[in-house]
Amino acid sequence: MHAGDDGALGDRFIVESGAAARVAELIEPALSGSGFRLVRVAVSGREGKTLQIMAERPDGTLTIADCEAISKEISPLLDVHDPIAGSYHLEVSSPGIDRPLVRPSDFEVWSGYEAKIEVKQPIDGRKRFRGMLEGFADGEVRIEVDLGEAGRNIIGIPMALVGEARLVLTDELIREALRRGKNSNELSDGAEAPETDSEED
Structure with missing residues (x-):
């Protein structure tokens, strides 16, 4: 069994609610089309909200460059469809070592x-x-x-x-996370793109 298996085993069982669910529905097809998998979406805070997108490649890795690429791809979608009211910080990151299990x-x-x-x-x-x-x-x-x-x-x-x-x-x-990171020649854990702000007030 591999992380990239198709079908029901590859479908997320974690279901977000509210604004996070709207964001997940909006960005998951775009991420999939670019070779990434959505792990989780979370919205935190009231004033100065943070929108956290957790994603990975099928092999479980994600580099800082990947985070930046994802941010650039989904930002226009978020701007056009406006799933979150008010201003927010967009944060794209890898699942980390003690990752959530969502599939x-x-x-x-x-x-x-x-x-x-x-x-x-x-x-x-x-x-x-x-x-x-x-x-x-x-x-x-x-x-x-x-x-x-x-x-x-x-x-x-x-x-x-x-x-x-x-x-x-x-x-x-x-040890296993470090081994997987070395094998893929990528820094897979803790990768995080710089936060960006929505342009909405």
Whole structure:
């Protein structure tokens, strides 16, 4: 399984709301057409809002030059369609090392690394799970977790119940992120374009 797989495994299960959802719907086709994948959109702040676009290449990397290219491509779309009221700062960045997991394929790509998952509804009285990812199968995220007296077991969490998931920053993850960055000859983690301002008051 690879990050660039097509079909349902490559579709984001994370769904933004409000202005962030309008932005995501607007820019995702443009990013895809330019060889990038949208990871997440977030709008923060009230006065002096920040619009954060998190994106990556299919191999999980993103350079500062990529960030700048994305910013130049989506800025005209945002100006024309005006999905956010008032002025804002546009920030384009990579997902970072302890990245959010937003596609079923992410759980396959990062199998063998530790993750935190928060579910929308309690499963056996729990809403938070932390453990080693064991991939994705039959519509479920597989994760090895500590179940107390029952010991460590691999459980399946239905994709529809996953509210938020992200990798846990560990030494192993840092080493792997550096290895992937070197293999692609790109600085993949923490890349961020300079902030730009919308021209609207």
